[in-house]
Amino acid sequence: SFIPICTVLHKNTSIKQLDVSRTIPHSDEQVIANHFSKLLAQTSTLAVLKLSKCDITDTGASSIAFYLRDNTSLKYLDISCNHLSSDGAIAFAELLQVNTCLEELFMCSNDIRDTGLMAISEALACGNSTLKKLWVCNNSITGKRALNFSCCTLYEQNFNPHLYLG
Numbered sequence: 001s002f003i004p005i006c007t008v009l010h011k012n013t014s015i016k017q018l019d020v021s022r023t024i025p026h027s028d029e030q031v032i033a034n035h036f037s038k039l040l041a042q043t044s045t046l047a048v049l050k051l052s053k054c055d056i057t058d059t060g061a062s063s064i065a066f067y068l069r070d071n072t073s074l075k076y077l078d079i080s081c082n083h084l085s086s087d088g089a090i091a092f093a094e095l096l097q098v099n100t101c102l103e104e105l106f107m108c109s110n111d112i113r114d115t116g117l118m119a120i121s122e123a124l125a126c127g128n129s130t131l132k133k134l135w136v137c138n139n140s141i142t143g144k145r146a147l148n149f150s151c152c153t154l155y156e157q158n159f160n161p162h163l164y165l166g
Contacts, residue, residue: 005018005020012045013044013045014045015045015046016045016046016047016048017046017047017048017049018046018048018049018050019048019049019050020050020051020054021050021051021052021053021054021078021081022052022053022054033056033059033060033061033063033064034063036049036051036064037063037064037066037067038067040064040067040068040071040074041067041070041071043071043073043074044072044073045073046073046074047073047074047075047076048074048075048076049074049076049077049078050078051064051077051078051079051082052078052079052080052081052082052106053080053081053082054082055082055083056079056082056083056084056088057082057083057084057088058083058084058085058087058088058091060082061079061082061084061087061088061091061092062087062088062091064077064079065091065092065094065095066091066095068095068099068102069095069098069099071099071101072100072101073101074101074102075101075102075103075104076102076103076104077102077104077105077106078106079105079106079107079110080106080107080108080109080110080135081108081109081110082110083110083111084107084110084111084112085110085111085112085113085116086112086113086114086115086116086119087116088110088112088116089107089110089112089115089116089117089119089120089136090115090116090119092105092107092120093116093119093120093122093123094123095123096120096123096124096128096131097123097126097127097128099128099130100130101130102130102131103130103131103132103133104131104132104133104134104135105131105133105134105135106135107134107135107136107139108135108136108137108138108139109137109138109139110139111139111140112136112139112140112141113139113140113141113142114141114142114143116139116141117136117139117141120134120136
């Protein structure tokens with residue numbers, strides 16, 4: 001179960017990476033998100049967290065994004081292959097406006113749409129200088145307008161991350 005893992009990590013200061021992708025069978029997504037959100041708020045050593053295929057929805061993504069605001073250690077977050085829509089992407093866009101630690105964000109294979117990509121692009125263009133890689137491939141981004149807006153917005157701000165649209 002993931003609850004003992006979170007409990008141990010609250011007290012452990014040596015674990016730097018945690019991959020719980022696919023390891024949480026048919027659990028309550030909100031419980032998962034709440035435990036990992038609290039972990040992110042308290043840990044000062046965890047640099048890599050992989051939550052791929054954990055059935056996280058927009059509600060869970062919002063909780064994770066909220067608690068990441070003050071986190072100073074997490075550099076890599078994988079929330080791909082979950083159930084995020086543009087609302088989840090917008091929560092992460094709000095995070096990217098204030099977080100100064102996260103360097104790589106994987107959001108592939110969700111249901112993020114054009115508005116989610118546009119929100120993330122605007123957040124990155126408004127001064128986030130730490131995010132170096134953003135993966136949003138295999139989502140529901142279809143509009144040329146959204147892609148053009150994102151590319152132009154980032155280019156105009158001299159923001160040069162690796163953007164993977166796929």
